[in-house]
Amino acid sequence: MSRSNPPTPTGPDAFPEHPHPGPRVLARRFLVWNFLRAVLHNGWWLVTSLYMAVDAGLSPAQLLLIAAAQGVASILFEVPAGVVADTLGRKKAIVASHVLMATAMAVTGLFPSFVPLMLAQMLWGISWTFTSGSDVAWATDEIDRPDRIHLLIAAQARWQMIGAGAGIVAFGVLAAIVDRPTAIVCAGVLMLLLGTWFTAAFPEKNFVRVRKDHLKAALGIARRGARLAVTDRTILMLVVVTVLVNGAADTFGRIYPVHLADLGLPPGASGMAGFTAINLAVYATAALALAAVQRRLDSDGGARTFLALSCLAGLVSLVLLGLASSLPVAVAAVIATNGIAMPLVRTVTTIWVNRRTDSDIRATTHSFLAQAEYAGEILCAAALAALAGTFGPGGTMLLAATLFAAGAGTVALNRSRAKSPSEGVSPSG
The missing domain is CATH 1.20.1250.20 (MFS general substrate transporter like domains)
Structure with a gap:
């Protein structure tokens, strides 16, 4: 039983x-x-x-x-x-x-x-x-x-x-x-x-395979996935947040080791050991953070709340990292960004998109979200990279923080429209 x-x-x-x-x-x-x-x-x-x-x-x-x-x-x-x-x-x-x-x-x-x-x-x-x-x-x-x-x-x-x-x-x-x-x-x-x-x-x-006219069916699936990504207000919001946050994350990932070295992370074997320890702390923090919030992601309201909080966590962490004058503060900011903000943003967006997508275009819609990640890395990170030489590692972190701020603002704007008739209705309904 x-x-x-x-x-x-x-x-x-x-x-x-x-x-x-x-x-x-x-x-x-x-x-x-x-x-x-x-x-x-x-x-x-x-x-x-x-x-x-x-x-x-x-x-x-x-x-x-x-x-x-x-x-x-x-x-x-x-x-x-x-x-x-x-x-x-x-x-x-x-x-x-x-x-x-x-x-x-x-x-x-x-x-x-x-x-x-x-x-x-x-x-x-x-x-x-x-x-x-x-x-x-x-x-x-x-x-x-x-x-x-x-x-x-x-x-x-x-x-x-x-x-x-x-x-x-x-x-x-x-x-x-x-x-x-x-x-x-x-x-x-x-x-x-x-x-x-x-x-x-x-x-x-449980998957219903396309038995004939594969090309025609594939083109139809691609069109439906693209239409959903741009017409569903919530999914469009998630795409925009994904572009912004992944642009910040890619910039952060490429530059923070340089910033840690500037603040005193030692070179050689001891520095490598310290860098490995930081990454292990990131994975442990992410596992704990995901376990703490997973029960509250069963509704649009819970997903929206934790997506906004994740963006704000990234904003605060990158500001602290950009302004940090000591290595311990910078390390704590790195762990917060990589161990709390980024994994929560990725997990919440995946859950939310999955909830609003029909089965027959589910993988395609998730692929549009993944493509938004690449677009953020290419567009936003490239723009910040062009400014990195002028502002230095710390200043570039502050610029990346503005992308997290923009992500939080996008979530807030979507919340202001949450009572519209389309909110909470399945894509097929």
Whole structure:
């Protein structure tokens, strides 16, 4: 017999037990998969970032060119990948993501020269587009508990943070024991094995596949997703906030290590150890923050409140970071920005978009949100980068804080329209 009032309404326990596989089993598998994927890709990136600079000997200009090429490839494939997921199946898209990602990861360790590394990074970026939105769409349809899916999405973000911390420790140790290329290739092989497990253990029974006229159906899905993104006031607000916040986050992510160094973060091994400790503190803080708020994200009102608070937290943190004259204050501001503001913004926007989207265009709509992230990184971060030389790291942080302020203002403007007839009505209604 199922239980009407489960004792622990969080994570996989938020879903009552049913015969195998059942919502509870699928939720647990989904969280385990997210944890392991975060272990592999964060551990791989830790080693790869050092590998490209040291072992491959790439110049700063080459590294920036690789980053730009990866961003362009991702933004071009994001929406088409979402449409593929909504047309052919979310599971197929996720499995394809694993194959592409594993290939890119292994090639990175096997060919330490500029052109292969740039192509591998572009392929790695493309691989993420096939799982962006597809994972949440799969979980929403297969677990089929719209009243509790917000708990699973929050738990997903939390376990991704825990996996990220575990990954940088595990692969840092592995690279020290063997070598960086071997650790990188091992991560790719394990990512392929993880995709094999996903293929075997994750069913897809509730997705309605398009049986014919795939191209016509795909174009129709793309049009409906785009129309929803610009006509639904709440989703449009979330797109705007995503552009602003990710522009601030990308600027922050590139500059705060320089600011910490200016304030006294030591170079060499001790500085690397301190930097790693800061990142572990960020992941732990994010996990705690997500656990604290997840029960209050089950309504538009709760989502709106915590989205506004997250933007304000980013505003205050970046102002403190920009004005900081001591290293401890700057470190606390970094942890607040990366451990509270950013993960909460991403989680709330994902939950809110998911709630307002119909099943047949769910992955596509999430892809538009992901594309907004890339747009923010390209447009806002590029504009702030042009000013960084004039204002310095601290001044640039203050400029980035204005983007968080604009995000909070956008949420407030949407709230003033919350009593309009369209608010709270499903996209199909």
